[in-house]
Amino acid sequence: MAATTSSESGLLPKASSIALAPPPIPPTVLETDPSYPLLKPILSYLALASSWTSITIHTHSPVDPSKRLPRAMISGIPPTNLYAELEDPGQKKEKKVDKKIRREWVLPSSLRENWTLRKWAEVFDLLGDLPPGENGEGDCDEKVEKKRILMGIVGGDGTVVFYFVHDGIVKPRQN
Amino acid sequence: MSDCSTTPFPIHTSDNRYLILDINVIPILREKYRILGHMLGTLPQIPQQNVFLGLPMQLLPEEAKLLVDQGAAYLVDSKEVYRDWYKSLGEEEKEKILEERKHAEVMDGERRKQEADERKRKFWEKKRLDDLKKQGGETSLEGGSGSETPTVSERPETPIQTEYVVAAPKPPSGSTEVPNVPETYPLFKYLHEKEYYLSSGLRFGANYVAYPGDPARFHSHFCVNSKQFDEEFSMIDIVGGGRLGGGVKKGWLLGGVENTDESGKDNVRAFCVEWGGF
Numbered sequence A: 001m002a003a004t005t006s007s008e009s010g011l012l013p014k015a016s017s018i019a020l021a022p023p024p025i026p027p028t029v030l031e032t033d034p035s036y037p038l039l040k041p042i043l044s045y046l047a048l049a050s051s052w053t054s055i056t057i058h059t060h061s062p063v064d065p066s067k068r069l070p071r072a073m074i075s076g077i078p079p080t081n082l083y084a085e086l087e088d089p090g091q092k093k094e095k096k097v098d099k100k101i102r103r104e105w106v107l108p109s110s111l112r113e114n115w116t117l118r119k120w121a122e123v124f125d126l127l128g129d130l131p132p133g134e135n136g137e138g139d140c141d142e143k144v145e146k147k148r149i150l151m152g153i154v155g156g157d158g159t160v161v162f163y164f165v166h167d168g169i170v171k172p173r174q175n
Numbered sequence B: 001m002s003d004c005s006t007t008p009f010p011i012h013t014s015d016n017r018y019l020i021l022d023i024n025v026i027p028i029l030r031e032k033y034r035i036l037g038h039m040l041g042t043l044p045q046i047p048q049q050n051v052f053l054g055l056p057m058q059l060l061p062e063e064a065k066l067l068v069d070q071g072a073a074y075l076v077d078s079k080e081v082y083r084d085w086y087k088s089l090g091e092e093e094k095e096k097i098l099e100e101r102k103h104a105e106v107m108d109g110e111r112r113k114q115e116a117d118e119r120k121r122k123f124w125e126k127k128r129l130d131d132l133k134k135q136g137g138e139t140s141l142e143g144g145s146g147s148e149t150p151t152v153s154e155r156p157e158t159p160i161q162t163e164y165v166v167a168a169p170k171p172p173s174g175s176t177e178v179p180n181v182p183e184t185y186p187l188f189k190y191l192h193e194k195e196y197y198l199s200s201g202l203r204f205g206a207n208y209v210a211y212p213g214d215p216a217r218f219h220s221h222f223c224v225n226s227k228q229f230d231e232e233f234s235m236i237d238i239v240g241g242g243r244l245g246g247g248v249k250k251g252w253l254l255g256g257v258e259n260t261d262e263s264g265k266d267n268v269r270a271f272c273v274e275w276g277g278f
Helices: A036-049 A092-096 A117-126 B025-033 B061-069 B078-088 B091-135 B139-146 B185-193 B235-247
Strands: A003-005 A053-060 A068-077 A104-110 A148-154 A160-167 B009-014 B017-020 B038-041 B054-059 B073-077 B197-200 B208-211 B222-226 B251-260 B266-275
Touching: A036 A053, A036 A068, A036 A104, A036 A148, A036 A160, A068 A117, A117 A160, A117 B251, A117 B266, A148 B235, A160 B235, B009 B061, B009 B078, B017 B025, B017 B061, B025 B061, B054 B061, B061 B073, B061 B185, B073 B078, B185 B197, B185 B208, B185 B222, B185 B251, B185 B266, B222 B235, B235 B251, B235 B266
Parallel strands: A104 A148, B009 B073, B222 B251
Antiparallel strands: A003 A053, A053 A068, A068 A104, A148 A160, A160 B266, B009 B017, B017 B054, B038 B054, B197 B208, B208 B222, B251 B266
16 A cells, blocks of 8 residues: 555544544555654644645655555645746736646654665655655646655754755756 | 967876966866865965955865876876976076075065155144144244155056966876865766856855856855765754755755676766745
8 A cells, every 4th residue: 555645534524624633544554664753743843833725645755565564654735836847027917827736755753763765865866756646646737847745853842844855966946 | 479379288186285376277267167166275475354355265075086087187296397407507506596586575574664764754744734723723934844745755666577487387197196076076067067156165055166167157046965864864954054055045955876787987976955834
């Protein structure tokens, strides 16, 4: 089973846009998974504080379902496009209209652990361009030049911070 | 030196420093080879200022290696060249150089003394005038002498004869000497091949700063840090790097050698980190 969806719980059929509880952690996530203790604070933050929707937890590679991810990952749709891509100023107006919000990958991690470049490489190698949606299909047909993930780092007091990590050289946003 | 664009040019080395002494080489380095270097030379009288720096230009060891590997430059040991040149001089020439130096020192000393005398004279002149003014309001009586401008003695126009002896570079021999470069070199080379301009990243707490074009025309895109592919770093580094980069409108680029193929070529992989924004 490659993905488990949060909507299975079906607690709030009428007010589905407002989450009152974070999505449950599916049983496919093993207790030995490094993500296991990190999922709850990250899911809470995404669902309750940041109003992400369609949150899904992945334990296997979407590209090759026989391979387990190094740790369970989350995907979801943020309320707005998080990463304003650089566009030609002239094109900006017309493009904005019907642009779907891109589904993002979230990689849970703890402030206490150490990281290496190889860990990123392993994760990226198992991911497709975009996370699969709830039905296993992409829900955004955006063209992806470089893969990206959001690194969700859980601090000691439950604070969660998010950093984009791109696989390759990506020109930074004009802040 | 119009032919320096075609022939390899010398990089003078001394004590692990890599210096360019020919001004004509510098624009070529910048335009053709995307090598920035760093100007070192300052003015002997105002050594603290660092707004106007000139020759010599110091290259990073990485830059020097890149040039040598491309066959664009060759290393010259400054010490050896100087020793050879000195040995080639006759006794008479040595005398002459010593004499010239001594002369220059004497002239310099005299010029300073004259300047000091001039300052003293001006001071006393001014004091005398002020005293006169104080003595009576009717300075107009003595207006003639008061407005008399003190005659400034002409500064002695004796240009100091300085002879710059730049050791003639020896033609590229079959020397295989290559600069010693730090472990960060593969990433430097990788980004340079991707047509980035790189300079030292010391000011931003990184190994390098990467510019998408000539730094005179572009803001930099990345703070660049190199890591071994299995080297552990703390999460706080990711937060710090991402934040620091974001604070100065840059991305934070981390990279290293993922593997080396049979031909010995390093395969570099890079990741860019930016603050998530929420």
